[in-house]
Amino acid sequence: MRALDRKMLRDLRRIWAQALAIALVLGCGVMVLVAAQATQATLVATQAAYYERHRFADVFAGATRAPENIVQAARLIPGVAQAEGRISFQAILDIEGMAEPATGRILSLPAAGPGLNLPMVRLGRLPDPDRADEVALSEPFAETHGLTPGSRFRGILNGQLRDLTVTGWVLSPEFIYTMPPGAMMPDDRRHGVIWMSEAAAAAAMDMNGAVNDIALRLTRGADERAVIAALDRLLDPYGGTGAHGRDRQVSHAFLDGELSQLGAMATYLPPIFLIVAAFLVNMVLGRLIALERAQIGLMKALGYGRGEIARHYLLLAGLIGGIGVGLGWLFGWWMAGAMIGLYGDFFRFPFIIRDWGTQALAISAVLGLASVALGGLRAVWASLRLPPAEAMQPPAPPRFSRGLADMALARFRFRQTTMMIFRSVLRWPGRAAITLFGVAASVGVLVMSYFIFDAVDRLGDSVFQQANRQHVTLMLAQPQTDRATQDALSLPGVLHSEGAYVVPVRAVHGHRARLTALQGHYPDAELARLVDDAGRVVTPPRDGVVLPEMLARALDIRAGQSLTIEMLGAPRITLTLPVVEIIAQGMGQEAHIAAEALFAAMDSAPQVNLLHLAVRLDRMDALNAAIKTTPAVGGLLDWAEVRRQFDAALSDNLLTMVGIYTLIEVLIAIGVVYNAARIQLSERSYELASLRVLGFSRAEVGYVLVGEIMFLTLLAIPLGWLLGYWLALGLVGALSTDIFQIPFHITRRTFALAALAVFLAALGSVLMVRRRLDRVDLASALKARE
Amino acid sequence: MQSNSDRLPVFKAEAVTRVYRSGTVEVWALRGVDLSLVEGEMVVLLGASGSGKSTLVNILGGLDLPSGGRVFFRDQELSGASDRQLTAFRRDHVGFVFQFYNLVPSLTARENIALVTEIAQDPMTPEEALDRVGLANRMDHFPAELSGGEQQRVAIARAIAKRPDVLLCDEPTGALDSKTGVQVLDALHQVNRDLGTATVLITHNASIQRIAHRVVVLADGRIVRDEVNPTRVQPGEVSW
Numbered sequence A: 001m002r003a004l005d006r007k008m009l010r011d012l013r014r015i016w017a018q019a020l021a022i023a024l025v026l027g028c029g030v031m032v033l034v035a036a037q038a039t040q041a042t043l044v045a046t047q048a049a050y051y052e053r054h055r056f057a058d059v060f061a062g063a064t065r066a067p068e069n070i071v072q073a074a075r076l077i078p079g080v081a082q083a084e085g086r087i088s089f090q091a092i093l094d095i096e097g098m099a100e101p102a103t104g105r106i107l108s109l110p111a112a113g114p115g116l117n118l119p120m121v122r123l124g125r126l127p128d129p130d131r132a133d134e135v136a137l138s139e140p141f142a143e144t145h146g147l148t149p150g151s152r153f154r155g156i157l158n159g160q161l162r163d164l165t166v167t168g169w170v171l172s173p174e175f176i177y178t179m180p181p182g183a184m185m186p187d188d189r190r191h192g193v194i195w196m197s198e199a200a201a202a203a204a205m206d207m208n209g210a211v212n213d214i215a216l217r218l219t220r221g222a223d224e225r226a227v228i229a230a231l232d233r234l235l236d237p238y239g240g241t242g243a244h245g246r247d248r249q250v251s252h253a254f255l256d257g258e259l260s261q262l263g264a265m266a267t268y269l270p271p272i273f274l275i276v277a278a279f280l281v282n283m284v285l286g287r288l289i290a291l292e293r294a295q296i297g298l299m300k301a302l303g304y305g306r307g308e309i310a311r312h313y314l315l316l317a318g319l320i321g322g323i324g325v326g327l328g329w330l331f332g333w334w335m336a337g338a339m340i341g342l343y344g345d346f347f348r349f350p351f352i353i354r355d356w357g358t359q360a361l362a363i364s365a366v367l368g369l370a371s372v373a374l375g376g377l378r379a380v381w382a383s384l385r386l387p388p389a390e391a392m393q394p395p396a397p398p399r400f401s402r403g404l405a406d407m408a409l410a411r412f413r414f415r416q417t418t419m420m421i422f423r424s425v426l427r428w429p430g431r432a433a434i435t436l437f438g439v440a441a442s443v444g445v446l447v448m449s450y451f452i453f454d455a456v457d458r459l460g461d462s463v464f465q466q467a468n469r470q471h472v473t474l475m476l477a478q479p480q481t482d483r484a485t486q487d488a489l490s491l492p493g494v495l496h497s498e499g500a501y502v503v504p505v506r507a508v509h510g511h512r513a514r515l516t517a518l519q520g521h522y523p524d525a526e527l528a529r530l531v532d533d534a535g536r537v538v539t540p541p542r543d544g545v546v547l548p549e550m551l552a553r554a555l556d557i558r559a560g561q562s563l564t565i566e567m568l569g570a571p572r573i574t575l576t577l578p579v580v581e582i583i584a585q586g587m588g589q590e591a592h593i594a595a596e597a598l599f600a601a602m603d604s605a606p607q608v609n610l611l612h613l614a615v616r617l618d619r620m621d622a623l624n625a626a627i628k629t630t631p632a633v634g635g636l637l638d639w640a641e642v643r644r645q646f647d648a649a650l651s652d653n654l655l656t657m658v659g660i661y662t663l664i665e666v667l668i669a670i671g672v673v674y675n676a677a678r679i680q681l682s683e684r685s686y687e688l689a690s691l692r693v694l695g696f697s698r699a700e701v702g703y704v705l706v707g708e709i710m711f712l713t714l715l716a717i718p719l720g721w722l723l724g725y726w727l728a729l730g731l732v733g734a735l736s737t738d739i740f741q742i743p744f745h746i747t748r749r750t751f752a753l754a755a756l757a758v759f760l761a762a763l764g765s766v767l768m769v770r771r772r773l774d775r776v777d778l779a780s781a782l783k784a785r786e
Numbered sequence B: 001m002q003s004n005s006d007r008l009p010v011f012k013a014e015a016v017t018r019v020y021r022s023g024t025v026e027v028w029a030l031r032g033v034d035l036s037l038v039e040g041e042m043v044v045l046l047g048a049s050g051s052g053k054s055t056l057v058n059i060l061g062g063l064d065l066p067s068g069g070r071v072f073f074r075d076q077e078l079s080g081a082s083d084r085q086l087t088a089f090r091r092d093h094v095g096f097v098f099q100f101y102n103l104v105p106s107l108t109a110r111e112n113i114a115l116v117t118e119i120a121q122d123p124m125t126p127e128e129a130l131d132r133v134g135l136a137n138r139m140d141h142f143p144a145e146l147s148g149g150e151q152q153r154v155a156i157a158r159a160i161a162k163r164p165d166v167l168l169c170d171e172p173t174g175a176l177d178s179k180t181g182v183q184v185l186d187a188l189h190q191v192n193r194d195l196g197t198a199t200v201l202i203t204h205n206a207s208i209q210r211i212a213h214r215v216v217v218l219a220d221g222r223i224v225r226d227e228v229n230p231t232r233v234q235p236g237e238v239s240w
Helices: A003-014 A014-053 A070-075 A139-145 A198-205 A224-238 A250-289 A293-301 A306-347 A360-385 A388-393 A405-410 A416-427 A431-469 A483-490 A547-556 A597-602 A616-626 A639-652 A653-692 A698-735 A746-773 A780-782 B053-060 B083-093 B107-119 B126-134 B147-158 B179-197 B206-211
Strands: A059-067 A080-086 A088-094 A100-108 A120-124 A134-138 A152-157 A158-173 A193-195 A210-218 A472-481 A492-509 A512-521 A545-548 A562-567 A574-583 A591-594 A609-617 A633-638 B009-022 B023-037 B043-049 B070-072 B094-099 B165-170 B198-205 B216-217 B222-228
Touching: A003 A014, A003 A198, A014 A250, A014 A306, A014 A360, A014 A653, A059 A224, A059 A545, A059 B198, A070 A080, A070 A120, A070 A224, A070 B222, A080 A100, A088 A210, A088 A616, A088 A633, A100 A152, A100 A633, A100 B094, A120 A139, A134 A139, A134 A633, A139 A158, A139 A193, A158 A193, A193 A198, A210 A224, A250 A306, A250 A360, A250 A431, A293 A306, A293 A360, A306 A360, A306 A653, A360 B023, A388 B094, A405 A416, A416 A431, A416 A698, A416 B107, A431 A639, A431 A653, A431 A698, A431 A746, A472 A483, A483 A609, A492 A547, A492 A597, A512 A597, A545 A547, A547 A574, A591 A597, A609 A616, A616 A633, A633 A639, A633 B009, A653 A698, A653 A746, A653 A780, A698 A746, A746 B043, A780 B053, B023 B053, B023 B198, B023 B222, B043 B179, B053 B165, B053 B198, B083 B094, B094 B147, B107 B126, B107 B147, B126 B147, B126 B179, B147 B165, B147 B179, B165 B179, B179 B198, B179 B206, B198 B206
Parallel strands: A100 A193, A134 A158, A512 A591, A545 A574, B043 B198, B043 B216, B094 B165, B165 B198
Antiparallel strands: A059 A210, A080 A210, A088 A100, A088 A152, A120 A158, A134 A193, A152 A158, A472 A609, A472 A633, A492 A512, A492 A562, A492 A609, A545 A591, A562 A574, B009 B023, B009 B070, B216 B222
């Protein structure tokens, strides 16, 4: 090994703590990028493969009752490759060991075997076409209840109590998310999908020779809008409830939303991390090499050329950068594995197509190495330009001068040690700016991370505390007169009852159309209210509709404009109503109107198909038991359970991510401050030792070192808050999907927590460096000028 | 000048040794030094490089601790003192002047002195200290704006501003040319004469010894000569 290379390795060993801190900062940036991209790429690839292998349909439609041969007609629509009809309905289930009723979506399996949305049998088998009591269950639901093949449970099918036998467990690309009707989060305990033979389903629902659910697979390049329009025309006489593409298919929409949020996290956050890390590494490494000035002069004196010296230090920088990138890759892969496992379980993908995120690897390596190389080169170049004799001399004392800021400072009559801090900041504003920027970036990213908790709190508060104060919502199998609201008071434990009416509609504005629902609100509702994200109670209008922001955006409609509403339930009429108000609602999807106005337009007596109940909680069991045997009720929503699901789903995914990001950000803050303080110590050890000699105590000398960095940290915090505000605003945009929007709301607690975390991280690392002051040998520090 | 026996000793060193260990190698910087220094005395420490002069001054100044023997400042024993005690000792009693001045570059001449007067018990004003070294007109200059000789005189002003009991100077003229060096020696001489501050001056420049009351020569960690100057000369009469 050449002496120069040996020197490089020894140098690396000498500065190992700083080199490691630099490598870790860089590694953190690389890790986040690699992990996020690899996770995102893997999940997208897995979703695509799952859909492809299991022939997930492209277009879906429901109807009240259509003749079987409608499927043949659908197959003839241009652009349709495959069509399948089936019977689909909701049922109340009575599962042993579960007090409250569960709901099930029952699907018929075509006699010839399914050709679309192929169920994947995970355990046991599909039901025998000739056995009316056999069913296969969706795996998450069956697993939650331990319903293995051979187990039995009871269901109310079309008003009749039936005993059913489980034959197997099934996964389907159609039900990656299984949502109970009316819920906003998947619930594997209270909702399951049930496959039964066509003959059995037809018999149970009186649907012989008929179907009420159509799925289509399109040819490549087919015009989906045209196919949907044709299918709508085909189903219109049979009570079609509106055909839609994958974008309105509940499971797909949620999965896509989740994946695009993850994608947004992967494209929005990690580059910020990596760029901050790269920038800091560039500066820190530059200063580290600037300290080698005398050695560079010596090497030149010994006859080494500029190229050789530059190569020597670039190699050192490259080695540090390489270690950082390597660590980042290693931990990035590990983290991606953990995250993919987490999401894979959550989505219950039957298999995983692992994508290593090659692009992220390449980008992170290039960016990581370039940042260290540039930082190194810049510093080496400055020293290389000096004649060797000058380079070997200690650098001349830095020039200070009295500027305006200095004169202002003089008025305050600070102690001289405090003056040293201020002058140093003023003398090297660029250097101070780096520390400032690094710390501010840490605070900013933390504000953005914690902001998600605020937003979720705000959302939860608005949905669960303000809008939905009922304990239970009953979904009626058929609309009833508003007397049902009074009748519900006779159910066990019910204290208060409110009715509402929801009807599926197609909202049309210009060439834009959206499948959604129109909710009719009765006046003076106390339990289920229309509330915007700011907690304001909105009175549904009599002379038009209120739209949530997201729906209005999708329809490109503004307040005052007219909206066409095609009702997809009976009576099938079309209304044209002005949009009275558009409200901010993170999870709002439906249009709202006063019930009175709705029924006037429908020319019908007031009806209800939702009952919101306030219930004595000690009577919940009795209520559940009663509902299990009430055929008029098609489904039940327990809001406490919904809240639990909401919190659980968030803590599983979002909060884990936020936790990881927080940890990394604190690591970066530590890396930045530690390095800034170490370099400060090297550059000023002579000066600081002089102070000790003059009789300053360790604490007083430490004050100069700690004071400057903590002063910059304090200065950086408000800057970080501002940055965090903008980052959070950007994140809201990046994370909003068609069905979900995070409310923009940052609490003081978030600002305080972010500042505190970074302040403590900074103080901890600068104190770590301060301890080195105690080890400085005063006598030798004064002799050696480097 | 009174005879030494009439005056109180400031420093007393008894059989002082100092061993540096680096790995398995032991380097004996001092091998048993006995020395005392009295009030108002100016002593020049002479010796070749590595003879132990700086080590001795560092120990007297509370920058280092002896490996063996005892050191007293008046009645206070320095050998075995804690870091906190040594810091207080330096702060209250000792003024240092170094070869490379050790000024804080971010503070002006006046502020460099204020640095010390702010923590001293009975200091003179920075202006008075600067006036004593003839730099009253350079008060608001930063170190980078002063010549080497001026920087060293600021360092002397800073050392005397606290009215120290003892002034320890390690090669104060080492980085200066003869003419500027004489100016610096002149400043030290005046301080010694006017304030009566006991002064130890390390040098390997033999011509400087003639300005001292007493000359102590070290070689190989031992005192090899310790004699009183029969005739002192003024700094202006010295050159090298």
